[in-house]
Amino acid sequence: MSSVTISHRGEDRARSGHPWIYRSDVETADAAAGDLVQVRGSRGRPIGHALFSDESEITLRMIAYGPHPPGPSFIEDRLAAAIAFRTSLALDATAYRLVHGEADRLPSLIVDRYGEYLVVQALSQGTDRRLPEITAALAALVRPAGILARNDPRVRLLEGLEQKVEILHGEVPDRIEVREGAVSYDVDPWRGQKTGLFLDQRENREAALRYARGRLLDGFSYNGGFALALAPKCESVLAVDISEDAVARIRENATRNSFGHVEARAMNVFDELRELERTGAKFETIVLDPPAFAKNKASVRKALSGYKEINLRALKLLEPGGFLVTCSCSYNVSEDMFVEVVSAAAADAGVEVSLVEKRSQGRDHPILINVPETYYLKCLILRKLA
């Protein structure tokens, strides 16, 4: 079997439970792209087994700890465990995440379910090489009508893998109707963002529904996730997204659900917030769910000023007693940093705010406790007091 020896620092990292070992901690490697390798410490101590990448900065992704290799059916076993966990959650939705990479002990593998179809992403050499086995196991376990590989994320380039979208099993249409709670959506798994929907926000939409009322502003709406979930409790809904395609989807989804009071605008949220302030608009409920402003450590400062600006403007537009549901999906911005920036926004806006709920990604996207990077989504529900 292929083998890799790692430095003391790499051993410490593995011992802390973090499943990634970087190239700088690899001392010797006798392995090929995507191999399952035995990992040893510098004095020969067996650490465990891992998937090897010869291109990425993340050279090893741990699969098992201790001297024994994972059993021959480990992929199928882990897929079955991941699926059983999602079944046990009894989610009120037909679209949700079945496999969330490291948190399901299947590093860099994503599997999302959209009704009868599955969408898969293999984001490292080791996982990519095992796609035939993964596909066969998923077909046997879930019996889907089709499996699509959305292998177009840019991170595949870091692994020396090509970006491609292809059918792995059966057939997959370019429109799938799914339901989340009482709302149905049309999803395009071939071209939609991520694998089609922002599934990680489902439980935050449910939580926001507990507070939503009056006039709603949904900023960074994509295909209307929050706007449509909250529409039944609001008298008017303004959904804003910069993408014309997304706005067309919001309108279609609003019609599909017979929500006549949903207006969708293709606008930059930064500009729209300024314009709404100028015209004296007011809202009882505001949602802000921007894309990750901090894609890396270097952009954190700029990201924080972006978060501050939109939250400050939103707090000004909110009526006293109203709710702001504000999110960050930048893993480089910690929960503490996010709370701090929103506090600063409240202070600058001269408003008093209470923190009603601190939330994260949904339970189908669990955080691996030793991997801070997997705690990426923060969602604060705030109430404006005065």
Ligand code: SAH
């Ligand atoms: N709230 C959505 C997910 C939002 S994803 C849901 O629950 O499903 C972030 C969205 O922000 C994307 O649709 C993207 O098109 C949009 N976006 C990015 N920059 C923007 C900007 N400056 N103004 C408005 N929308 C923007």
